Each structure stands twice: as structure tokens, then as C-alpha cells.
Amino acid sequence: MQKKLYVHRSKHYSIPVVVSDEGIVYIGSFAEPFEKVQALLESKIRFEWIVDANKTQYAVDQLDDYLSGKRETFTCPIDFQWGxxxxxAVWNHLLTIPYGMSTSYSEVAQAIGCRQAVRAVGSAIGKNPLSIIVPCHRVLTKDGRLGGYNGGLEMKRTLLAIEKMTFKR
Incomplete structure (x- = not known):
């Protein structure tokens, strides 16, 4: 059975937001083209693609509130479609990192009971389909540097600035 996926963009930074009838499926990066998002999702699940602002409004509103500094937590249901x-386990742990706080890749590995799997944790974080809502931008290197970010380091810097977080350069 094909799943219906609804897509629209945030007002701030033109971020693609994809939801199903069950919850948010994907949050993209700044100005990410819909074609790139569609290709990624087609490699993971079968779906019918529908551009519908009404179906995505709750998620887009929460994302826009966060990006404008008006929201610290998300209440949107999440619909992990793959992983x-x-x-x-890594993505669910990221949900526990409070707004304005950071952790390290090694602390995430330890928290999920895989203390030797720091690189695997980094890889899992890089595949997070719900960046921002599942806050992988809050994960820094052990010495407080940015590390990587699937949406690009400029996006990570912007998200950390929204939360008034500092990091080593």
C-alpha cells in the first residue's frame, strides 16, 4: 500500500517539511529542492506525493516558531519511516537533549549503551530524517567543536545561534 506524503515549505529558510497522516516524516535543510527530497524518500518508501499546505500546517507552524525564536519544544507526532x-535508538536519544544544551557524540554512544560506537553514532546522526525536530545540531565533538551536519555547517551554526549556544571554532 502506498503511503500519502504531504509536502510544503517553512516560511523561514524555505525548509521542506514532509508529513504523513501519522506525523512528520522528513525535515530538510535550508532551501533544499523538493526534487532532492522526493528522490531520497523514493529510495526509502513507496508513497504518493501531495503538495498540501493544509496537511503540513501544524508542522510548518511549529518549525517556523522555532526558527523565529518563539518555540523551544516540538509537540508534532513523529513518523519514523526508516532506520x-x-x-x-540514536534518534530517540537526541529527543532527550534539552533546548540550548549540547552533548557529544561519545556521550550519545554511552547513553545508548554502545560506548565504543562513536563513529556509528555520528553516521546515524548524519542520516537523521528529522533534523531540527530531532535535534542533531545539539551534538558537538568531545572538545566542543561543530563536527559535521547533514544540512551543512552554516545551518548548524544558525540553529545553535537560535538556541544561543556556543561552540569552539
Whole structure:
């Protein structure tokens, strides 16, 4: 059975937001083309693509409130469509990192009971389909540097600035 996916963009930074009838499926990066998002999702799941601002409004509103500094937490339901059990364990742990706080890749590995899997944690974080809402931008290197970010380091810097967080340069 094909899943219906609804897509629209945030007002701030033109971020693509994809939702299903169950919850948010994907949050993209700044001005990410819909074609790139569609290709990624087609490699993961079967779906019918529908551009519909009404179906995505709750998610877009929360994202825009966060990006404008008016929201610290998200209440949107999440619909993880893919990911191994390890990746989902990492993503679920990221949901526990409070607004304005950071952690390290090694602390995430330890928290999920895989203290030697720091690189695997980094890889799982890089595959996070719900960046911002599942706050992978709050994960820094052990010495407080940015590390990587799927949406690009400029996006990570912007998200950390919204939360008034500092990092080593």
C-alpha cells in the first residue's frame, strides 16, 4: 500500500517539511529542492506525493516558531519511516537533549549503551530524517567543536545561534 506524503515549505529558510497522516516524516535543510527530497524518500518508501499546505500546517507552524525564536519544544507526532534499530535508538536519544544544551557524540554512544560506537553514532546522526525536530545540531565533538551536519555547517551554526549556544571554532 502506498503511503500519502504531504509536502510544503517553512516560511523561514524555505525548509521542506514532509508529513504523513501519522506525523512528520522528513525535515530538510535550508532551501533544499523538493526534487532532492522526493528522490531520497523514493529510495526509502513507496508513497504518493501531495503538495498540501493544509496537511503540513501544524508542522510548518511549529518549525517556523522555532526558527523565529518563539518555540523551544516540538509537540508534532513523529513518523519514523526508516532506520535500523540502532539509528532509531540514536534518534530517540537526541529527543532527550534539552533546548540550548549540547552533548557529544561519545556521550550519545554511552547513553545508548554502545560506548565504543562513536563513529556509528555520528553516521546515524548524519542520516537523521528529522533534523531540527530531532535535534542533531545539539551534538558537538568531545572538545566542543561543530563536527559535521547533514544540512551543512552554516545551518548548524544558525540553529545553535537560535538556541544561543556556543561552540569552539
Amino acid at each position: 535500523t534499530s540502532f539509528q532509531q
